[in-house]
Amino acid sequence: MTDLPPARRADAARNRQRILDAARTAFADTGAETSMAEVARRSGVGSATLYRNFATRHELLEALLVDEVDEVCAAAATVEGDSPAERLTTWLRRFFQYVTAKRPVVLGLLEHTDTNDPVFKTRGRMLAAGQPLLAAAQDTGQIAGDLDLGQILDLVVAIAKIPGTAEYRQPILDAALAGLNKLGP
Template sequence: MADNPPPKRADATRNRQRILAAARAAFAATGAETSMAEIARRSGVGSATLYRNFATRHELLEALLVDEVDEVCAAAATVEGGSPADRLTTWLQRFFHYVTTKRPVVIGLLEHTDRTDPVFQSRGRMLAAGQPLLSAAQDAHQIASDLDLDQILDLVVAIAKIPGTPEYRQPILDAALAGLHRHVT
C-alpha cells in the first residue's frame, strides 16, 4: 500500500498559503532575520499552526524558494514575445525579479544548508528551463552564440547585487540585456 498522506483540509491549505504570503512579505520588508513569531503575527495564525506547517525556519525558507523557482521555471515555458530574443529577455527580467526578491530567503538558507538543499538545486532547474529560450534565440542569430546560459544568469545575478534601489538597477539590467542582442545589418 502506498504511503500517501491524506489530502489537506481547505482551511489548512488556506493557512499554509497565508503563512507563505506573509513570509514572502516579511522577508522582503525586514530581511533574512525575520522571526517565526513575526511571520505568525503577519499571517494571522497561531504559532502552533505555523509550526504544524513548517516545523523549522529552514523548512519555511525552502518552501518559499521552491515555490518561486517553480514559478520562474514555468514562466520559461509560457513567456511571450515577438521574437526568440524578446522571449529570452522577458524571461531574464522575470529571473532578475526572482533574484532581487528572494535574496533574503537564499541568505537565510545558506546559513544552514548543504548541497542537497533546494537553494543549490534551483540553479540547475533554472538552466534547464531557460536553455530552450537561449537556444531558440541563438538559432535565430538574435543572441551571440559565444555565451551560455550560465554566463548570462551570472550577469543578471551580478546586476541584482549592485547596491541601490530597483529603479537604479533596472536601467543597468536593460542595457546589459540589450547588449546580448545581435544587431543584424
C-alpha cells in the first residue's frame, strides 16, 4: 500500500497554479515584501483558497522555488544547440534567468529558514543537472577543463547580482559566457 496524497480536483489544481503564477509575477514586480493579500488579489482567489493551498507565506515561497528549480533542471536535459558548448551556454542563460527572477523569492525564504529548506538544496540539484552539459563540452575540448560547474554557476550568479538593468547585465553575461570557450592550450 502506498502513501500517495489524494489527487487534487481539477478546479483545485487550477486554483493552485493560478496562485503560483500570480505569486511569481507579484514577487518579480514588488519584491520580497509581497503580501499574501496581494497574491490572492492578483490570482483572483479568496484568502481562504490561498491559505488552503499554502498555509503560510513560507510554504508559498518554497513552492515557487521548487517549481523554478524543477524547470531549470529539466531544461538541462532538453536544451538545444549545435555543439556541447552551445548547449551548455544556452542552459547557463536559462540559469541566469532563474537567478535574476528568483531573488525576491529566496530573500523571502531566508527571513525564516533553516538548512532543511529547499533554498539550501537548490545548488546540488543545479550542479547535478548541469554537470553532463559541462562534461560533454569539456570532453570535446570546447570548454576549458580547469573550471568546474560550481565555479561557472558562481560566475553567473555574480553577474546576476550586479546592480542595474537587465540590459546593463546582458553584455556582461555574454562576454563571460564567450570567455568559457577554450581559446588557448
